[in-house]
Amino acid sequence: MNKRKYLVGIAAASALALGLSGCAGDRSGGDGGDDASGALVGVSMPSQQLERWIADGNNVQAELEELGYQVDLQYAADDTATQISQLENMITSGAKALIIASIDGTTLTSVLEQAAAQDIPVIAYDRLILGSENVDYYTTFDNFQVGVQQATSLLTGLGVLDESGEDTGEAGPFNIELFAGSPDDNNATFFWDGARSVLDPYIESGVLTVPSGQLDFEQAATPGWLAENAQDRMENLLTIIGDTKLDAVLSPNDGLASGIIAALSSGGYAGDIPVITGQDADVGGVKAIIAGEQYSTIFKDTRLLGAQAVEMVDALLNGEEPEVNDTETYDNGTKVVPSFLLESQVVTIDNYEEVLIDGGYYEPSDLE
Numbered sequence: 632m633n634k635r636k637y638l639v640g641i642a643a644a645s646a647l648a649l650g651l652s653g654c655a656g657d658r659s660g661g662d663g664g665d666d667a668s669g670a671l672v673g674v675s676m677p678s679q680q681l682e683r684w685i686a687d688g689n690n691v692q693a694e695l696e697e698l699g700y701q702v703d704l705q706y707a708a709d710d711t712a713t714q715i716s717q718l719e720n721m722i723t724s725g726a727k728a729l730i731i732a733s734i735d736g737t738t739l740t741s742v743l744e745q746a747a748a749q750d751i752p753v754i755a756y757d758r759l760i761l762g763s764e765n766v767d768y769y770t771t772f773d774n775f776q777v778g779v780q781q782a783t784s785l786l787t788g789l790g791v792l793d794e795s796g797e798d799t800g801e802a803g804p805f806n807i808e809l810f811a812g813s814p815d816d817n818n819a820t821f822f823w824d825g826a827r828s829v830l831d832p833y834i835e836s837g838v839l840t841v842p843s844g845q846l847d848f849e850q851a852a853t854p855g856w857l858a859e860n861a862q863d864r865m866e867n868l869l870t871i872i873g874d875t876k877l878d879a880v881l882s883p884n885d886g887l888a889s890g891i892i893a894a895l896s897s898g899g900y901a902g903d904i905p906v907i908t909g910q911d912a913d914v915g916g917v918k919a920i921i922a923g924e925q926y927s928t929i930f931k932d933t934r935l936l937g938a939q940a941v942e943m944v945d946a947l948l949n950g951e952e953p954e955v956n957d958t959e960t961y962d963n964g965t966k967v968v969p970s971f972l973l974e975s976q977v978v979t980i981d982n983y984e985e986v987l988i989d990g991g992y993y994e995p996s997d998l999e
């Protein structure tokens with residue numbers, strides 16, 4: 632018996648033993664572990680508006696092709712109807728597995744029923760797909776921890792915490808404003824909750840003050856993750872808070888940080904930008920860090936995420952069980968989706984060269 636058939640046998644036996652009927656273990660591209668080589672895999676990414684999704688798409692495609700798969704990679708221009716029709720086309724074209732970074736996690740129920748009817752396994756990529764039982768696995772970064780890292784770096788930037796995360800005794804009070812991501816993206820609440828878990832004790836003790844009083848997720852949210860929406864809100868906040876001087880702004884990603892910085896620059900803070908956080912280590916974000924306009928970003932290595940998603944697909948198409956490391960956190964309203972979470976890293980002016988350049992993510996010339 633060859634190794635793959637042996638593993639398939641073990642997976643089938645353990646699925647039976649655990650009584651896992653109807654779970655992901657019985658969906659293996661409809662081939663029941665037959666030779667998966669050359670199978671078509673559909674990869675659906677939200678948009679090309681942020682660099683990270685382009686890097687994600689390229690990485691996933693390259694990894695799949697290396698294993699001999701054919702790839703249909705589509706970007707949906709941040710439009711849910713486009714994403715649904717692209718997925719329908721992938722199913723019609725004979726895709727044997729789908730990797731999906733959803734735009735709005737709640738809109739895919741019906742197209743995923745079509746996938747399920749053909750035993751096509753579905754991997755939710757970076758963003759959880761909500762309200763559907765037909766999502767088999769999820770791979771992402773530890774999104775709550777991303778929020779914790781953002782808030783921790785904001786406090787480090789203010790001098791409230793030192794480099795090792797110890798409280799310095801600095802009492803402030805510091806004026807900060809808070810931004811959240813798009814409400815239709817499940818990740819946005821995880822980033823927000825993670826950040827608030829760190830910031831709230833300091834807000835309660837008076838070390839931090841939010842002069843606008845806008846402390847609710849709904850008030851802080853940025854529809855569509857659009858930088859211009861963050862810029863508009865930052866301009867409004869500056870009007871609301873009048874002469875109060877801001878010391879820091881919690882931004883949930885680099886794209887929104889650019890809108891926030893634009894509003895601050897034209898609103899009296901040029902050359903004296905407050906501490907601003909980010910996420911994604913976009914070229915624009917890292918350049919803003921080098922220029923001293925943005926304090927930090929969170930690096931999420933899309934190469935690792937792409938490799939993880941591809942490993943999951945390859946396992947499923949070969950009748951094996953993908954590896955997971957979290958079976959509790961990501962409840963999509965219908966089921967808890969078994970997940971593999973990766974770790975993220977805070978990047979500032981102090982370590983961007985080591986992490987991003989020495990780590991091979993960027994060439995020095997990318998950041999010039």
Ligand code: BGC
Pocket residue numbers: 681683757758812816818819856884885910911
């Ligand atoms: C991703 C972030 C990204 C944001 C906007 C989130 O779901 O996790 O990396 O910045 O979407 O595209």
